[in-house]
Amino acid sequence: MSTISLNNYVGGELTMFSASQFTPVYNPSRGELIAQAPDSDAHEVDRAVQVAKKALPDWADTPVVERARVMFRFAHLLEENFEELARLVTREHGKTHEEAKGDIRRGIEMVELACHAPTLLMGQALDQVARGIDGRVERHPVGVCVGITPFNFPAMVPLWMFPVAIACGNTFILKPSPKVPLTPLRLAELLTEAGLPKGVFNVVLGGNQTVDALLTHPDVAAISFVGSTTVAKYIYETGTAHGKRVQAAGGAKNYMLVMPDADFDAATNQIMGAAFGCSGQRCMAGSIAVAVGKAGDPLLERLHDSATKMKVGPTDGNSAVDMGPVIDAAARDRILSYIDLGVKEGAKLNTDGRGIQPTDGAEGFFVGPTIFDQVAPQMQIARDEIFGPVLSVMRMEDLSEAIAQANQSQYGNGAVIFTRDGGAARTFARYANCGMIGVNVGVPAPMAIFPFTGWNQSFFGDLHIQGTEGFHFYTHNKVVLSRWPSPEDPGKRVLGW
Numbered sequence: 001m002s003t004i005s006l007n008n009y010v011g012g013e014l015t016m017f018s019a020s021q022f023t024p025v026y027n028p029s030r031g032e033l034i035a036q037a038p039d040s041d042a043h044e045v046d047r048a049v050q051v052a053k054k055a056l057p058d059w060a061d062t063p064v065v066e067r068a069r070v071m072f073r074f075a076h077l078l079e080e081n082f083e084e085l086a087r088l089v090t091r092e093h094g095k096t097h098e099e100a101k102g103d104i105r106r107g108i109e110m111v112e113l114a115c116h117a118p119t120l121l122m123g124q125a126l127d128q129v130a131r132g133i134d135g136r137v138e139r140h141p142v143g144v145c146v147g148i149t150p151f152n153f154p155a156m157v158p159l160w161m162f163p164v165a166i167a168c169g170n171t172f173i174l175k176p177s178p179k180v181p182l183t184p185l186r187l188a189e190l191l192t193e194a195g196l197p198k199g200v201f202n203v204v205l206g207g208n209q210t211v212d213a214l215l216t217h218p219d220v221a222a223i224s225f226v227g228s229t230t231v232a233k234y235i236y237e238t239g240t241a242h243g244k245r246v247q248a249a250g251g252a253k254n255y256m257l258v259m260p261d262a263d264f265d266a267a268t269n270q271i272m273g274a275a276f277g278c279s280g281q282r283c284m285a286g287s288i289a290v291a292v293g294k295a296g297d298p299l300l301e302r303l304h305d306s307a308t309k310m311k312v313g314p315t316d317g318n319s320a321v322d323m324g325p326v327i328d329a330a331a332r333d334r335i336l337s338y339i340d341l342g343v344k345e346g347a348k349l350n351t352d353g354r355g356i357q358p359t360d361g362a363e364g365f366f367v368g369p370t371i372f373d374q375v376a377p378q379m380q381i382a383r384d385e386i387f388g389p390v391l392s393v394m395r396m397e398d399l400s401e402a403i404a405q406a407n408q409s410q411y412g413n414g415a416v417i418f419t420r421d422g423g424a425a426r427t428f429a430r431y432a433n434c435g436m437i438g439v440n441v442g443v444p445a446p447m448a449i450f451p452f453t454g455w456n457q458s459f460f461g462d463l464h465i466q467g468t469e470g471f472h473f474y475t476h477n478k479v480v481l482s483r484w485p486s487p488e489d490p491g492k493r494v495l496g497w
Contacts, residue, residue: 004035006181008044008205009188011051012198017044023178023207028094028325029314029364035092037178040206045213048202052144052171053219055199060141060169067167068117073194074163075111078104081190085183089154092180094325094364096315099278107159109448110466114163120471121168134482139475141169142245143221146214148175148235150227151327152281154183160452160465161224162201168474170222173202175214179327181205215239222474224465225249226283228385229411229457236460247461247473249283249454251385252413255406256286256442257428259399259419260293263440267418268302270442271391274416276310276369277443279326280389283458284414284436284445288375288382289393290402296395300350300373303391307351307369313358325364326388332365335388339370342381342392347372353389377405385411399424407433412455414444435459 006025007014019038027034040048059067078085082104089100113120125136147161154176162172176184181203188203204210214220215238222245225235229250239246256274258267274286291299315324326332336354343349353368367389375382375392382392396402406415416438417428425439435453438444446452451467453459463473 003033006035006037006185006205008038008040008048009185009203010048010199011202012192015047021207025092025179025181026328027091027316027364028327029316029362031329031363031365035182037181037205039178040204040210040213042209042213044206045204045210045217048173048204049144049217049219051199052173052202055197056141056143056171059171059197059200062169064118064121064167064169067169068115070194070196071111071114071117071163071167074191074196075108075115077190077194078108078111081186085155085186088183088186090315090324092182093151093154094315094327095278096321096324099324103153103156106448107156110156110159111163113448113466114167117164117167117471120468121475129481132483132485136480138478138480139168139471140478142474142476143170144173144219145170145222145224145474146173146175146220148211148214148223148225148227149177149184151177151179152278154180155187157226158184158187160226160470164470165222165224165474166196166200168471170474171200171202173204173214173220175204175206175210178205178207211235212238215244216242218242220244222246223248224473226465227251232460233457245473247463247465248459249452249465250411250458250460251387252283252285252411252454252458253288253383253385253409254284254286254411254414254416254434255288255290255402255409255432256416257290257292257399257402257406257418258295258299259417259421259424260295261420262295262418263420264295264298264302266440268299268306270416270418270440271303272306272310274442275391276307276323276389279323279367281326281331281387283454284443285387286414286416286442287386287391289391290405291393291395292399292402293397296393300371300393303371303393304351307371310369312356312366312368313360314362314364317360319360323369323389325366327365329365331388332367335367335386335390338381338384338386338388338390342372342375342379342390345379345381346374346376347379347381347392348374350393377408383409399427403428403431407431410457413458414438416442416444
């Protein structure tokens with residue numbers, strides 16, 4: 001199979017340029033090189049920014065109802081091309097077909113939210129705030145916006161950002177992970193087909209030098225980021241130091257508490273999906289299960305039984321599998337090193353995902369579902385975000401101890417409790433120190449209408465992605481006070497008082 005050389009998408013078309021560095025793009029199911037993503041330098045970044053800057057005035061002046069109509073047409077095209085996009089996600093990422101469809105579906109929900117821009121961008125008004133003076137608040141676009149997105153959701157995470165930003169009247173430059181550039185480039189083509197004017201949306205490929213050029217460019221107004229905590233902190237500090245508005249979502253270590261009164265079969269199904277869905281490569285993955293009281297043995301028995309029955313293999317064929325590969329060889333090797341580390345640290349390896357061999361002999365980047373029991377809080381596998389199919393099980397005496405332990409984590413994305421006790425659920429929801437809570441829900445990732453509210457080291461900034469906070473991030477407030485002298489004496493005679 002031939003390897004595709006990719007280009008940036010700037011000004012409504014693919015733009016060729018000479019690059020000295022490239023990132024390989026693999027089909028993770030086979031370990032085959034399918035494309036090469038060029039690394040854009042500061043010159044290429046500036047070219048994209050200038051195109052976006054030139055397109056900004058006309059787009060910002062476009063009536064919001066017309067901007068929304070573009071989003072309506074874009075949503076329709078995403079539905080029309082749904083299966084093609086899902087196959088593209090599977091090819092370059094390795095998600096199962098169902099996971100890839102979920103990636104696209106959640107992204108479409110954000111486009112649907114952007115279609116509500118005429119309502120969500122309404123300001124506020126109050127007449128006669130002082131004698132003869134009326135006041136109103138308007139929402140205006142911030143300017144040229146940038147999105148820097150990770151590999152784990154090639155469609156959904158970019159769609160968290162640019163539909164809302166564009167509907168608010170901004171222009172946008174997307175810098176996707178160079179490991180998964182094919183899906184974002186196809187989204188750009190569909191946006192152009194939907195009637196978006198040239199230059200309003202652009203895709204720039206690249207790695208660290210590309211990111212730095214975007215972070216420091218004087219004509220970039222706002223930056224959205226999703227990725228690891230280390231990089232999120234760097235993005236936030238560098239972007240804000242250069243006068244930019246920044247929202248930066250980082251990593252996580254999400255706890256799942258299982259109370260003794262829980263429905264163990266239902267909890268097991270939810271935990272399996274949370275821990276091993278998308279091969280554990282998501283910031284909302286459930287990576288620590290806390291068995292409270294007598295919940296430990298029955299929970300471990302069910303988890304081990306379910307894990308050993310999971311079919312792991314390539315996702316690009318016709319065979320049905322429960323879990324696909326991880327993104328590349330480096331990710332596989334890093335995850336395997338954490339499994340080795342967990343054994344050295346003294347955790348009990350309940351289910352070993354090392355050495356997995358798909359039945360069809362595919363030479364992809366595979367790690368099987370892995371479960372550790374008797375994990376202690378001080379172990380590195382309990383503290384680090386592994387970003388792979390590794391589940392650590394801790395055992396705690398009671399709910400208070402379990403909540404206290406979960407709250408020791410530096411992160412703060414999600415936390416989950418499985419119980420039939422409303423009092424326990426309420427206590428957990430109130431005192432768990434994180435932004436998204438699940439009660440008998442394994443992955444409490446909110447729908448598009450709600451913000452994605454990471455706390456602590458899982459988020460840097462003030463306004464979160466998704467929901468009305470997204471619209472607030474991509475707009476400035478402007479307060480207008482007006483005085484218009486009346487041609488006649490106002491007051492009692494006019495009103496009949």
